Amino acid sequence: MTDDVTLSPTEAMDLARTALMRVGMAEAAAAALARATLDAEMAGKRPVGFLHLTDYLRSLVDGRITARAEPLITSPVPAIMKCNAMGGVAQHGFSLAHEELAAKARTFGIAVFSLHNSYTTGELGWYAARLAEEGxxxxxxxxxxxxxxxxxxxxxxxxxxxxxxxxxxxxxxxLLVDQASSMAAFVDIREAAARGETIPDGWALDQDGEPTIDPFAAMQGALLAYGSTRGANIALMVEVLAAGLTGANWSLDAPDFQAGEATPGIGLFVLALSPQLFADDFPARLARQVERLSGEFGVHIPGLRRTERQRQAESAGIVLPRQLFDSISSFRRN
Known part of the structure; x- marks a missing residue:
């Protein structure tokens, strides 16, 4: 649309970083969050790109994110890194630990990063992808x-x-798999509500526990797991890893990420493995298997186009709806 705004990646990064700093976020945290936002947008993950950035900006203003938080990182044993985000953002804590985490994984074959006391993590695939980019x-x-x-x-x-x-x-x-345990991501429900559209049957329940196609009723009720019990069981496993092992809030105890003044206090669990210590020539073996699956059997392999999409965005630019651009820019002027 002619009313859209096209930015270079550098301009888009500056838009995000400046807006975050204008509402009080420390420069290093703003840079980490801006990078994660830009990476998600360039990879085609728009619901967790600049659209989600407005949630961070409002939460900084309202106090759900501690603007000047400095993550505390400890290592109780060599292969484990623990991070207290101190009410800040997970992207900052992970960025601070990233280089050492990768080095530990190469040294020991395995390393774990656990984080708690954070706002929502944004695009989860971003954390896994950054490690995969290093082999x-x-x-x-x-x-x-x-x-x-x-x-x-x-x-x-x-x-x-x-x-x-x-x-x-x-x-x-x-190869990058990034998927929710629910039938749909919450941002998809929220987007449907904003567009005045219904949602597919089987996505959610209303406040009374009845099936609904009304996104507003869904946001007041409950989303449904994909695959029924199987998806719910995966959600439980994730809860144990992300909240149980990290010491973060259980989902039941996490404050709303859109309202109030308290941080959700959620958790992030990241496991990094050095494939060279497990199997010879792993990247080549995986590449051949991926080609076999996609070429001979028509299997969709998620993540393969991420790098291509990012390169396309480098040349074509980042296209933001005018309303979203103006919303983010308004924080820059405050």
Whole structure:
């Protein structure tokens, strides 16, 4: 549309970083969050790109994010890194630990990063992808405020509790799986509400625990797990990894990420593996298998186009709706 705003990646990064700093975020944290936002946008993950940035900006203003938080990182044993985000953002804590985490994984074959006391993590695949870009295999899990019903239940007890998995191919591409445990991401429900559209049957329950196609009723009720009990069981496993092992808030105890003054206090669990210590020539073997699956059997391999999309965005620019651009810019002027 002619009313859209096209920015270069550098301009888009500056838009995000400046807006975050204008509402009080420390420069290093703003840079980390701006990078994660830009990476998600360039990879085609728009709901967790600049659209989600407005949630961070409002939460900084309202006090749900501690603007000047400085993460505390400790290492109780060599292969484990623990981070207290101190009410800040997970992207900052992970960025501070990223280089050392990768080095530990290469040294020991395995390393774990756990984080708690954070605002929502944004694009979960971003954490796994950054490690895969350095030749590591990574698994990430995170939770958040309760939005989804558990197996047999009708009230929200888990967040959408996503899992992300990434592995490197020899040509620089990545296998990247990033999916919620719910039938749909909460941002998809919210977007449908904003557009005045209904949602598919089977996505959610209303406040009374009855099926609904009304996104507003869904946001007052509970999302449903994909695959029914199987998806809910995965959400429970994610809850144990992301909240139980990290010491973060259980989803039931996490404050709303859109309202109030308290941080959701959620958790992030990241496992990094050095494939070279497990199997010879892993990136080449995986690349051949991916080609076999996609070429001979028509299997969709998630994540392969991430690098291509990012390169396209480098040349074509970042296109933001005028309303979204103006909303973010208004924070820059405050």
């Amino acid at each position: 590591l295999v990574a698994l990430a899990a995170t939770n958040g405020p309760a939005l989804m019903a558990g197996a047999g239940g009708r009230q929200p007890v888990y967040c959408t509790n996503p899992l992300a998995f990434a592995a490197p191919l020899e040509d620089g591409r990545l």
